Amino acid sequence: MLVYMERDYWHFQDLLLMATALNMHSSESTADGVINSLSKELRSRQQCIAEITEMIHVASLLHDDVLDDAGTRRRVGSLNFVMGNKLSVLAGDFLLSRAYVALASLKNTEVVTLLATVVEHLVTGETMQMTTSAEQRCSMEYYLQKTYYKTASLISKSCKAIALLAGQTAEVSQLAYNYGRNLELAYQLIDDVLDFTGTSATLGKGSLSDIRHGIVTAPILFAIEEFPQLQAIVHEGFDDPANVDVALDYVGKSQGIERTRELAAEHAHRAVEAIEALSKSDDEDVRISRRALLDLTQRVLARTK
Structure with a gap:
């Protein structure tokens, strides 16, 4: 099961950083002992959100591997390949059930609903x-909306939940949401690039995994704008290896890879803006966590696997 958490453990770390970045004491007159007690309780509840997020995320990966009939995950046999589809689906269902038991224990209606x-x-x-x-397959708007639902919704709403538990305002909660949404979209767009430029050794999967599964991603969508004739190939599908080769040729001749990186950088910049819009703090832990959140946007853009 650890192989399902290895790559995306940064979600957990990101949420803990967000928790520290937002946890500013609302009243300086509160006794230190009360502040410490409240801080520990709040930190525990926010850590619970991070744990819930990881459980939902791993459950989604287990279910995805069944749907995709995947044989490997990070160069190791996927659970469905090793133990069968039924056990893999049940494992995902179990994680989801535990996640929502933990969520209910927070007794916060707004967070549960979110x-x-x-x-x-x-x-x-x-x-x-x-x-x-x-x-729809050739629509960038449709593609980004689908990507939000499949990946960015989880981290963005988890970031917002962290803010809500801290008693932050609607404005601050929205900034936390914006950070998570844009960071995850940047991450996925770089994933699109790496599917074309990476190797199986660094990605833990066969190169061109998406296109071989018939999934049209940002580099191809941008290439279609330069070479409209590629749209006919997309409509035919990629069951024929010859169509894969033709699509790759068009992507190579286009600015698809570069424009996808630029779009990822645009979303990373929006994530930076969300953190920079937070009110200033003299708390060193808060400042360190915010710098780490900013650094994470650059790490996402620079990743090679």
């Missing part, structure tokens, strides 16, 4: 990917 929509979004995103029309 995170309850995440699974709905995961299903919506997967359904969008499986049932796209020819026109």
